[in-house]
Amino acid sequence: MKLFLFGIGGTGARVLRSLTMLLAAGAKAPADLTIIPILLDMDMQNGDTERALRLVEQYRTIRRIAYKDTAASQGTQTERRTFFATPLQPLGTLQAENAQERIGDSVLPKLTEHQGTFEEFLQVSSMEEIDREFLKLFYDNSAKPTSTELKLNLSVGFKGNPNIGSVVFNSLEDSAVYKYFTGAFNNETDRVFIISSIFGGTGSSGFPQLVKLLQHPSQKMHIRNARKGAVTVMPYFALEENTQSSIDQNRFLSKTKAALSYYQNQIDLDALYYIGDKPGSKLYPNVEGGSQQLNNAHVVELLAAESILHFASKHNDDFTENKRFYEYGLKRNDRRLDLPHFHDSTYHGVLEPLIRFTYATKLFTDFVPANLGEAFAKNLALPQNLNTSTFYQALRNFLGHHYKEWLREMAENDRSFHPFDLGAEFNSVVRAKRIETSFFDKGISDRFLREQAGRIEHNLQGSFPQTEQRFMQLLIDMAEKCRDKLGALNRELTDV
Structure with missing residues (x-):
C-alpha cells in the first residue's frame, strides 16, 4: 500500500521530521506500507523544511544499504524488530502514467515557477484599470512590510495570510507536481493523508483547496474513491513580539475558529485528526520564513505523526460512510511529560x-x-x-x-x-x-x-x-x- 503524504507548509515539514524519527525507530506500521512524502510550500528555503529534507535523505541512504537484497527491502518484516523498515520514496521516483514533465526526486518539488510578488502572480499589470482598483478593495496594496498583501514576496510563503494562499493553491491542479501525482496514483489500495496547520497561511489555505481538488469529479476514479485522512494542527506555541513581522499570533485563535467552522461543513474525509496545545511561556522566534525559520521539535508534532500511522494501519472495514473525527488526550495535563503520561x-x-x-x-x-x-x-x-x-x-x-x-x-x-x-x-x-x-x-x-x-x-x-x-x-x-x-x-x- 502506498500512502501519499502531503505535508503543507512549515507544520507539514515539522511533522514529517517526527514521522521520520518514528519510522526509523520501527514504530508500528503495516508491513506493506510505502510512504510517499510530498511537501508543498512556496518557501523553498524554509529552515524546518530543509532539515526535514536532509533527514529523509539520510533515512533513505541508511535503509538502502542496511537492507539491500534482504526481506526488509521488499517491505515484508520478520518477527525481529527492524529499524528504518518502512520505505520513504519521493514522488518523482515512481512511475507516472502520461507524465509530461519530470519533477526530480526531491521530497519538496517546486509548487510553481513563480518567484515574485502576489501582485505579479495575479498579473495585475495586465488587468483593466477598473479590475485593478477592484482588486485593491480585497488586498492591501501598501509597501508596509507588516501589512502588505499585493506586494508580498511569495518566495518566503504567505506569512500567515490564508486569503493569499488560497488563491495560489487554486492553481495546484495545473502544477507539474500534482499532474505527476495523478499519474502515479494508480492503485485502488493507495491512500492519501494531509498534514497542515489551521492557524497559519500555507497550511490553512492549502488544505481545503487540496481536499476539494482530490474529490472533484474531474479526478480519476482511484483518486476520488481513495481513503483520505488528514491531521489538522491547531495552535500549540506562542511567538515573540516582532513589530517588523507580518505574522500576528493574536489572530491564531480567530483564524482557527473560522477554519473549524468551515471544515465542519465543507471537508469530507474518511478520518480527520485534530491536535493542538495551550501555548506556554516559552516563545518561538517570530520569523516570517526562510532559513531562519527553525522551530524546536514539540511533542504535538510527534503525536501528529502518530496519527499518520494510525490512519495507515486501519483496515478498509474500519472505515464507514460517516466521517470519523479524532482528538488526542493525555492521562494527565502536566507540563512535563514522561512515558507514563501516554495511553x-x-x-x-x-x-x-x-x-x-x-x-x-x-x-x-x-x-x-x-x-x-x-x-x-x-x-x-x-x-x-x-x-x-x-x-x-x-x-x-x-x-x-x-x-x-x-x-x-x-x-x-x-x-x-x-x-x-x-x-x-x-x-x-x-x-x-x-x-x-x-x-x-x-x-x-x-x-x-x-x-x-x-x-x-x-x-x-x-x-x-x-x-x-x-x-x-x-x-x-x-x-x-x-x-x-x-x-x-x-x-x-x-x-x-
Missing part, C-alpha cells in the same frame, strides 16, 4: 520502539567507538570504515546529531517531553526506571555489552555476510537485549 496505543505503537532506538543510539555513539579493538568490531571492519563509509556517516548524522537534537528540543520545550537521558550511563538512560544493579548483576555493563556483541555478531555471520547489513541487525538485537534488561515499566502516574 496504551501510543506507548506500545510509538514509545516502546523509541526506547529500543534510544538504546541503539547510545550503543552506536558511545559503546561502539570505545570497543573497536574487540573481535565483533574487527569482523565488521569497523576500525577501517566507521569514520569513512557512506553508511556509517549517514547513521552517525541521523543518530548522533538529528535524533539527539530532536529529543533535546522536545525535552526543553514548554510542554516538555523528556523520557530519555542519553548523557547518563546505560542503566539510567530511560528516566522512568533505573535498572537496579547488584554484586552479581551489573545491569547493562560494558562487560555485558561486549559479551552480547561478540555472541550476536558471530551468530549473524551466516545470514548477513555483508558487514553493513550485519551491523544493523547487531544494533537491533543488542537494543533488544538492553530493553530486556530494563524489564517492565511502571506506567502509573505518581502524585504531583
Whole structure:
C-alpha cells in the first residue's frame, strides 16, 4: 500500500521530521506500507523544511544499504524488530502514467515557477484599470512590510495570510507536481493523508483547496474513491513580539475558529485528526520564513505523526460512510511529560520502539567507538570504515546529531517531553526506571555489552555476510537485549 503524504507548509515539514524519527525507530506500521512524502510550500528555503529534507535523505541512504537484497527491502518484516523498515520514496521516483514533465526526486518539488510578488502572480499589470482598483478593495496594496498583501514576496510563503494562499493553491491542479501525482496514483489500495496547520497561511489555505481538488469529479476514479485522512494542527506555541513581522499570533485563535467552522461543513474525509496545545511561556522566534525559520521539535508534532500511522494501519472495514473525527488526550495535563503520561496505543505503537532506538543510539555513539579493538568490531571492519563509509556517516548524522537534537528540543520545550537521558550511563538512560544493579548483576555493563556483541555478531555471520547489513541487525538485537534488561515499566502516574 502506498500512502501519499502531503505535508503543507512549515507544520507539514515539522511533522514529517517526527514521522521520520518514528519510522526509523520501527514504530508500528503495516508491513506493506510505502510512504510517499510530498511537501508543498512556496518557501523553498524554509529552515524546518530543509532539515526535514536532509533527514529523509539520510533515512533513505541508511535503509538502502542496511537492507539491500534482504526481506526488509521488499517491505515484508520478520518477527525481529527492524529499524528504518518502512520505505520513504519521493514522488518523482515512481512511475507516472502520461507524465509530461519530470519533477526530480526531491521530497519538496517546486509548487510553481513563480518567484515574485502576489501582485505579479495575479498579473495585475495586465488587468483593466477598473479590475485593478477592484482588486485593491480585497488586498492591501501598501509597501508596509507588516501589512502588505499585493506586494508580498511569495518566495518566503504567505506569512500567515490564508486569503493569499488560497488563491495560489487554486492553481495546484495545473502544477507539474500534482499532474505527476495523478499519474502515479494508480492503485485502488493507495491512500492519501494531509498534514497542515489551521492557524497559519500555507497550511490553512492549502488544505481545503487540496481536499476539494482530490474529490472533484474531474479526478480519476482511484483518486476520488481513495481513503483520505488528514491531521489538522491547531495552535500549540506562542511567538515573540516582532513589530517588523507580518505574522500576528493574536489572530491564531480567530483564524482557527473560522477554519473549524468551515471544515465542519465543507471537508469530507474518511478520518480527520485534530491536535493542538495551550501555548506556554516559552516563545518561538517570530520569523516570517526562510532559513531562519527553525522551530524546536514539540511533542504535538510527534503525536501528529502518530496519527499518520494510525490512519495507515486501519483496515478498509474500519472505515464507514460517516466521517470519523479524532482528538488526542493525555492521562494527565502536566507540563512535563514522561512515558507514563501516554495511553496504551501510543506507548506500545510509538514509545516502546523509541526506547529500543534510544538504546541503539547510545550503543552506536558511545559503546561502539570505545570497543573497536574487540573481535565483533574487527569482523565488521569497523576500525577501517566507521569514520569513512557512506553508511556509517549517514547513521552517525541521523543518530548522533538529528535524533539527539530532536529529543533535546522536545525535552526543553514548554510542554516538555523528556523520557530519555542519553548523557547518563546505560542503566539510567530511560528516566522512568533505573535498572537496579547488584554484586552479581551489573545491569547493562560494558562487560555485558561486549559479551552480547561478540555472541550476536558471530551468530549473524551466516545470514548477513555483508558487514553493513550485519551491523544493523547487531544494533537491533543488542537494543533488544538492553530493553530486556530494563524489564517492565511502571506506567502509573505518581502524585504531583
